[in-house]
Amino acid sequence: MSTTTTPTSAGGTSLVTLGKRWDVIVERYNSQPTIIKALGLAAALVFVYALPLIRPPFFTTDQIDFGGVMFSVAAFALVAVGLNVVIGYAGLLDLGYVGFYCVGAYTTGVLTSYHWSWPFFLALPVAIAVTMVTGVLLGAPTLRVRGDYLAIVTLGFGEIIRICVKNIEWLGASAGIKDIAHPNTIGAAPQPPFDKGGLFEVPRLEWDGLIPSLDTQHKTAVLAFGAADAIPYYWLILTALILVLIGDRLVKASRVGRAWEATREDEDAAELMGVPTFKYKLMAFALGAAIGGLSGSFYASGQSGYISPDSFPLLLSMLFVAAVIVGGSGNRWGAIAGGALVAYLPERFRDFADYRLLIFGLALTVLAVWRPEGLLPPRRTRRAKAAEAEIDALEEGELEGGLA
């Protein structure tokens, strides 16, 4: 046998290595006793919640409020998880996802500010329901077409929604909607300008190089949703993201998840094996829409409390799809990673912000050449790749053995 390394492409190899590293982490975690697992999970959760307070050096954005960046990172991750259900699980290329994001945001805006003044937590479920119904209404006629046609129809949908809100006076037209209700503060009501309200206040860390110190000047009021501090919003959307992830996991590992996957792999065969494919495609579409609406609703009621048609350009749809593809379509952790990267990198490197689309395009091209499955593809994609590489290696070995 030859001792040389197998001549797989660089991308294939690094794909397998990164995947293996991830598997090692997952396996090491799974092999721990339950108590350690629970503690590890709790520690990870605390860390993720505390991230904007810890403000790790280098990682923190200097030029823009880090809490706000973390909020949009979580919002993008949530959107990517929702879109992953549609693209990654059911295999439906939805290029108009921003439309659902927009519907969720505008429902919240109209209900809490523009026409009525509902509290946010009452408007949120309505926004989710309205988006889901929108998803069904769009999906019912269009999910009968396949592949590229669906992409075109959804692309049109995203634009139609944006142009509609821009021209309908009842929705604020191009001026948008302002003063959207923030989530209700839990605890004491804020008394501007000095009392932030909330339950209690936590300080954040200040870093001098690598030496941390407590910054008691800037405290975050826990569960006080005001205009000054984005961190409570981050906590709220992070909680929503975690709940959605749990639901995603439960539904994926069931008959529903199998039906989605079978439909994605071979729609005709799935149908002939008794899967009502249309029903499941519609379900994926509506669920994805609802998660998009959820994220949009949080966005609308965020720190600025302002939305306008310009907040929902078609480009945003492309970024959402890119997040899923970059992360690894079909893997929820990949989707989160993709969403987080797409939102975080331009904020961290704002000096290059003017070039961000150019850089982004280049990065996508590089990725498409060397890692078409994304950064963190589903485990089975990696398994199939590894098996392929093994067969290649065997064939190569046989060939060389035959020649020698």
Place this chain on the structure above:
Amino acid sequence: MTGPKALLEVDNVTIRFGGLTALDSVTFDIREGEILGLIGPNGAGKTTCFNVMTGVYQATSGQVRFDGKVLTRLKRHKITKLGIARTFQNIRLFKSMTVLENVMVGADAHSKVGFFDALFRLPRHRRTEAASTARAKEILEIVGIRARHDELASNLSYGDQRRLEIARAMATGPKLLCLDEPAAGFNPAEKLRLMELIRRVRDEGYTVLLIEHDMRLVMGVTDRIVVLEFGRKIAEGVPSEIRDNPAVIAAYLGVDEEDAS
């Protein structure tokens, strides 16, 4: 003639694609518990016939009745639920899913578990999941690939992929199992094992419709044979009758074959 009752009746079915008549007034039936062979030269209409039964095509005229129910205008997944399952001539597995998951998709055909059962892990979800996993493993045991249940379907050998196709179809709990050229690409040894498998499947209580090119396989395993040529039925009978039927020899085996034998 009194035999077991007809499970599937193809009654005077005609299919036209534009000017082409793919099936012309074809009538035959499949009886419960038998292995029926459907043979004919290339382009005789075997697969078309198959597609009518499984709802892929709609008959231009005539009826297909299954268990007394008319299949015309029924959705494809509903036909599967009624009890007709099939395999594909060109293998169409769910490649990125594991062997077990492929079979579970079939087993899900009668599952009533929905989104909320799964989201809240209701008892029905747990029960159904356990039952279909057990059933899927049992079927994999029958077709002989139980040991490989955790492999990805795409990583199986060609022969095992064909077996998996049969397993997946069996898992839908069919009364009638339709195999579309299951021996395509097999060597003689594999064909022998396939014949055993088909008999075993029948002994498990399935009725089998077999479309096949290989005459030895068909003659060796079927109870009755229907012969199609140019969309018409030219013969029907037990294998020995078919073997000696001059019309079949002329049409299907060809004159050269007759000279050679």
